Amino acid sequence: MRIAVTGGAGYIGSTLMRRLVEGGYTAISIDNLTRGDYTPLRGLEGSMELLVGDIRDLNLLMGVFQDVDAIIHLAAIPGLKACDENPEEAISVNVYGTNQVLRAIVEAGVKRIIFASSAAVYGAPRYLPVDEEHPLKPLNLYGVTKMAGERLVEAYHENYGLDVTILRFGNVYGVGLYTRWDTVIPKFVRQGLRGEPLTIYGDGHSSRDFVHVEDVVEAVILALRHGGGFETYNIGGEPMEVGEIAEIVCEEVEAATGRRVEVTHLPPRIGETKRIEYDITRIREHLNYRPRWGVRRGVRQLIDYALKGGAFEA
């Protein structure tokens, strides 16, 4: 099977490209390298196509999508902060760009798309754990653009019979490009290893569903193998409060380096959901998805990676 991945140079994309090739797929990435980087895929150029280009370029996409069996659409401006810093680009890439991908899919005769969405579409949960039937009420621009993307793929499913799987990823962590990011787990590990206090926004009781990048990629491949029609799935791993993560990082950094780590609190950030925890029954039952990673193991993996000299700067 020939698979095109948008955003294949990104954090999730580069992990996915590697796994696709290992699974016997022919994989093509298209990425404009604004955030991504093909370095993690160095040495694999012979077994995959790594293209540099923009998803808003319809002609380019139509060429790339010829003879492709499915598109995995990951390219985006991801996260609350990145979208708020550049709202025009966020709307352009996440909404207009998604529409361009869909137009090119129809023109090229591709029948299937997997769309990367986010827990941000739910906003403040009305009940926990959140299942896929929970109302969508995003609290920030990122969530709004992801919701718009979901509506667009749904419209193309209705109008053109496209097979669609929407995957709403939780908070993704694990080694890879993301170790340079400022999201909670790598930020804590970086601060802990530098001997700085871990900075928690708010009281530490806000929670997220943390899912390891290898489990995310597993879910994408399961959806690719078994999905069809129109389906939406939550992709979760282990729900946890930020304060608990800080405790795990303190313990694991101390175990690895012998140094004690302190914690400090900053005011909460506006537009952030306080607590979210996923119900993943649907994907467990439909696709037999079983997350294999927990947060403590993921934190150990990151510390080990950093201590062995892995790139870890923001």
Ligand SMILES: NC(=O)c1ccc[n+]([C@@H]2O[C@H](COP(=O)([O-])OP(=O)(O)OC[C@H]3O[C@@H](n4cnc5c(N)ncnc54)[C@H](O)[C@@H]3O)[C@@H](O)[C@H]2O)c1
């Ligand atoms: N990482 C998470 O915790 C998380 C959580 C929920 C959803 N997601 C979604 O998963 C997808 C992948 O996220 P990621 O974490 O790998 O982010 P990422 O920033 O590492 O990857 C996105 C990639 O898209 C590329 N890109 C951006 N604009 C482009 C354009 N106009 N044309 C071509 N390429 C472009 C970037 O260069 C980057 O390589 C995104 O759609 C994101 O919204 C991620």
